[in-house]
Amino acid sequence: MGGPDPYDVVIGTDVHGELPGLLGEKARIVAVVHDEALPELVRPVTAALTAAGYDVRELPVPSGEAAKETGVLAGLWSDFARLGMTRSDAVVGVGGGATTDLAGFAAASWLRGVRVVHVPTTLLAMVDAAVGGKTGIDIPEGKNLVGAFHPPAGVLCEVSALASMPERDYVSGLAETIKAGFIADPVILDLIEGDPVAARHPEGPHTVELIERAVRVKADVVSADLKESGLREILNYGHTLAHAIEKAEAYRFPHGHAVAVGMVYAAELARLAGRSDLVDRTEHVLASVHLPTTYDADAWDELRAAMTIDKKSRGGTLRFVVLDGLARPGRLEGPDEELLAAAYRRVAE
Ligand SMILES: NC(=O)c1ccc[n+]([C@@H]2O[C@H](COP(=O)([O-])OP(=O)(O)OC[C@H]3O[C@@H](n4cnc5c(N)ncnc54)[C@H](O)[C@@H]3O)[C@@H](O)[C@H]2O)c1
Numbered sequence: 001m002g003g004p005d006p007y008d009v010v011i012g013t014d015v016h017g018e019l020p021g022l023l024g025e026k027a028r029i030v031a032v033v034h035d036e037a038l039p040e041l042v043r044p045v046t047a048a049l050t051a052a053g054y055d056v057r058e059l060p061v062p063s064g065e066a067a068k069e070t071g072v073l074a075g076l077w078s079d080f081a082r083l084g085m086t087r088s089d090a091v092v093g094v095g096g097g098a099t100t101d102l103a104g105f106a107a108a109s110w111l112r113g114v115r116v117v118h119v120p121t122t123l124l125a126m127v128d129a130a131v132g133g134k135t136g137i138d139i140p141e142g143k144n145l146v147g148a149f150h151p152p153a154g155v156l157c158e159v160s161a162l163a164s165m166p167e168r169d170y171v172s173g174l175a176e177t178i179k180a181g182f183i184a185d186p187v188i189l190d191l192i193e194g195d196p197v198a199a200r201h202p203e204g205p206h207t208v209e210l211i212e213r214a215v216r217v218k219a220d221v222v223s224a225d226l227k228e229s230g231l232r233e234i235l236n237y238g239h240t241l242a243h244a245i246e247k248a249e250a251y252r253f254p255h256g257h258a259v260a261v262g263m264v265y266a267a268e269l270a271r272l273a274g275r276s277d278l279v280d281r282t283e284h285v286l287a288s289v290h291l292p293t294t295y296d297a298d299a300w301d302e303l304r305a306a307m308t309i310d311k312k313s314r315g316g317t318l319r320f321v322v323l324d325g326l327a328r329p330g331r332l333e334g335p336d337e338e339l340l341a342a343a344y345r346r347v348a349e
């Protein structure tokens with residue numbers, strides 16, 4: 001991963017031995033912030049760190065989006081204080097995107113910033129959440145509204161960890177993978193459309209290639225625009241409606257499923273605005289891996305209200321990432337209310 005502080009993203013099997021190299025030699029205490037439901041996946045991480053001589057402390061946090069609550073973050077700050085963590089110490093985040101978002105923000109905010117290495121255990125976290133340095137938590141008013149840009153010192157994707165993933169969560173990660181396909185690398189779409197049944201499972205023949213391609217898309221974008229002053233917005237394709245859906249569902253709807261519906265909505269916005277016509281392909285590839293393409297017809301007013309707080313908005317103007325063609329992302333600024341509602345009719349079930 002390029003940018004001012006480049007770092008390695010290791011992708012492979014039996015790669016835990018690379019962890020000390022990613023962490024560096026300065027750290028004494030390493031706080032392993034991990035999803036409490038994944039002891040089997042945490043064990044090889046702590047074993048590799050202990051063998052390398054670090055003082056390893058395990059800090060379990062709730063599974064899933066419940067990790068991204070202010071109370072959990074405040075609990076980690078107290079833990080870091082109790083452990084006596086100084087600026088030369090480090091955090092390792094082990095889990096899905098919710099865990100790495102929390103661990104990353106805890107590291108960003110502790111003493112104004114300590115090193116963090118991520119060990120993502122879901123497809124979604126490998127292809128997206130654990131790379132790129134966006135960290136954050138949710139508040140009742142909205143998703144990811146508090147956070148910081150804090151790039152990791154390294155990312156370790158142990159692909160064998162994916163074997164235990166429930167299909168629903170695995171497929172959620174395919175939504176962000178497909179997003180990378182639409183905004184920048186259509187070969188991703190070809191690989192999934194070529195064998196969607198295989199794509200739904202981690203033992204499929206193209207899993208490592210899909211991860212590598214999606215990480216490459218993210219690396220190229222983030223290296224050029226870490227703090228989202230322009231280009232990075234393309235990684236938010238489909239997310240304007242997605243975050244509104246997640247809020248409406250009290251964060252119990254998988255992130256990737258919400259992004260899937262959000263991409264259909266963005267594709268329909270682009271079609272109605274005369275920019276491109278990728279709606280059928282979007283629906284087809286998402287449905288082929290069992291991702292949703294529709295949402296509650298009665299939810300529009302609530303979703304429209306929630307979309308106002310999107311981070312891409314400027315003043316009162318909503319701004320969407322739309323496609324002018326495959327791998328040709330553009331922006332749609334301030335679409336009128338009738339267009340917004342009309343596009344939702346395509347999604348409404
Ligand atoms: N920072 C970013 O750039 C970025 C990018 C995309 C998504 N995100 C965030 O990531 C989060 C979603 O991440 P996610 O989809 O990884 O979900 P998650 O972290 O909520 O994990 C989903 C579920 O999978 C379980 N799990 C994790 N690894 C497992 C494994 N190997 N085997 C069995 N079960 C496992 C977890 O316990 C949890 O129940 C959202 O909060 C989203 O906003 C952040």
Ligand SMILES: O=C(O)C(=O)C[C@@H](O)[C@H](O)[C@H](O)COP(=O)(O)O
Nearest residue numbers: 128132134143144232235236239311
């Ligand atoms: O890395 C980015 O930039 C993204 O937008 C990636 C998204 O997949 C991710 O869900 C991100 O957390 C959304 O960020 P937000 O700024 O809209 O909260």
Ligand SMILES: [Zn+2]
Nearest residue numbers: 176239255259
């Ligand atoms: Zn996302």
